[in-house]
Amino acid sequence: MTNPLLEEWAGPAQSPDFAAVRAEDFLPAIDEAIALSRAELAAITANPAAPDFDNTVAALERSGAVLARVRRIFWMLSSAHADAGIHAIEPEVAARLTAWGTEVSHDPALFTRVAEVWKNRDRLAPEQARLVDNSYKGFVAGGAALDAAAKRRLAQINERLGTLGVKFGQNVLAATNATEVVVAEDEAAGIPGDLRAMALAAAASRGLKGQLVFGLDRGTYEGLLTFADVRAVRERVWRAFTGRCQSGPHDNYPLIAEIVALRDEKAQLLGYGSYAEFALVDSMAKTPVAAAGLMDRVWRPSLLQAQREAAALQQIVDRDGGEFTLAAWDWRYFSDRVRRERYAYDAGAIRSHLSLGKVRAAAFAAAERLYGLRFTRQPDVSVYHPDVTAWAVDNEDGTPVGLLFTDYLARPEKHGGAWMGSLRVQERIDAPVRPIVYTVANFTRAEREDDALLSLDEARTLFHEFGHALHALLSDVTFPSLAGTAVARDFVEFPSKLMEHWVASPEALQAFGIPAELAEAVARAETFGQGFATVEFLASAIVDLKLHQADPPPIDIAAFEDDMLAALQVPEAIGMRHRLAYFTHVFDGGYASAYYSYMWAEVLDADVFEAFTATGNLFDPELADRLRREVLAQGDARDPMQSFVAFRGREPDESALLRARCLT
Structure with missing residues (x-):
């Protein structure tokens, strides 16, 4: 019997048939897909011709297509629709994929061929040279240059890290549901x-x-x-x-201690002084020192601003006869009071206008005005849950761009938070391939999806993930490894952070039916609370970076977290946005040492949005077209700073971030 997971997707827009997907088919499909990939790589290494771009790196790029399909659909379901069958095999799937990745990285014949092409990369076209450089560095990061004993230990570390990451995420999901x-x-x-x-x-x-x-x-x-x-x-x-996740059956502290120790050992094996050095070598920041430098420059003004905000909140507590000191569970409540009293900002009234249907429609309308995109509901496309909607995405001339799945409402089988992913990435290595992307969130359920009400922050979240989706949909590169969001971690958040601006402007808010005076109050009220928001974020980002620089790695994770917060003088009434025990970005995601990326990307986005505001038109067609061509379409086909400079005409202005966060 044919395994349906191994068949080409034959639905509309070459989409998968989710009704045919069964948990029990995944492990056999992964085994067969790995066998196919192994044969493809063997053909590359057996080629008697001298290594060149076409017979080695491009051939490597073409390999593994079946495995990519199976892998992507599994991780989509494991995060957004994780039933008991998926949960049961998740550790084994991670182990088999990790082992295969190690086998590829440690193949000496394959690495030798890639290294030969890499030596002559200056003779290649720019996108080809970028792919070769990425491929070579990927092999080195995977341990290709290590001796046999070090390779064996690295393989053991990677396998264990994969298992621990899965367990961490499952603990967070189970604890949240409980x-x-x-x-x-x-x-x-x-x-x-x-x-x-x-x-x-x-x-x-x-x-x-x-x-x-x-x-x-x-x-x-x-x-x-x-x-x-x-x-x-x-x-x-x-x-x-x-x-x-700080005690009991879902205690993640022991997992974190083992994860950071193994990450540190891995970095040492590969020749780095810390895991943070290893993780950031291909980022825009390049080094932990540069990442920490940005956060340090923002930390002091944000802490001072937060202290001023705390004093204002305590004044209201005292005025109203509250005989208590402001605590963490009071901050948002009394901040809302300040915004209502000082700025005529009513979060409840704003929320009553921000129905999910309206916010989603506003995101689509913004993409239409900026980039000429049209979104059409596709009821005939198979989906993995009734909450999910499929949308055809076309250019204004009717040419197809790709397919988008949206999945917004909270469910017990979903991981927490919000994210974007790809089921298929854009490429044209042999023929044009259109992307299939999805965005997932956890908004509070309503009887009808469109009627679910969002806070302004949740509306921003929808636009943020939609910004990631646009980055993937508007990709226009040759090679799949360079497509869309496959960019440096501290650049990938730039298009998504930028998109948030198009939901919070007075013009956008009035389109939701919010009265003009209330929409204008939002801009005034944004000046209050930036200290809290920045400190809460930076506390998590700094602790993440410090944790992955610690020598030796800490054993008592709770004590490390407490000591770091004390050293930073983080007010107890603020704390961390993500405590380490449930920090899935870092321990079950790709943000280890790199949670700072959101702020690095915000430097870029604040600078670019100032370019739009300077025109007096948030939908300026010339700027939007240049942003599409020079940033969104480029993927990782060139260094991200080149893409930024091609759009802005210069490197980013860091002071734009302080202005955007009202910290000047």
């Missing part, structure tokens, strides 16, 4: 109606009368901390959310 806060109806003052209705339904399903049951995805968590009038409720919510 975390609930029960609130009596007489404690529910201030909680928005849609959150309350969801919690009442959850309580009813458990036979609980007169109570509300809240799950704690981040959207619900931040909504409750912003709106719940009862302080004890806010404290219960905060403690439940921030206490995940």
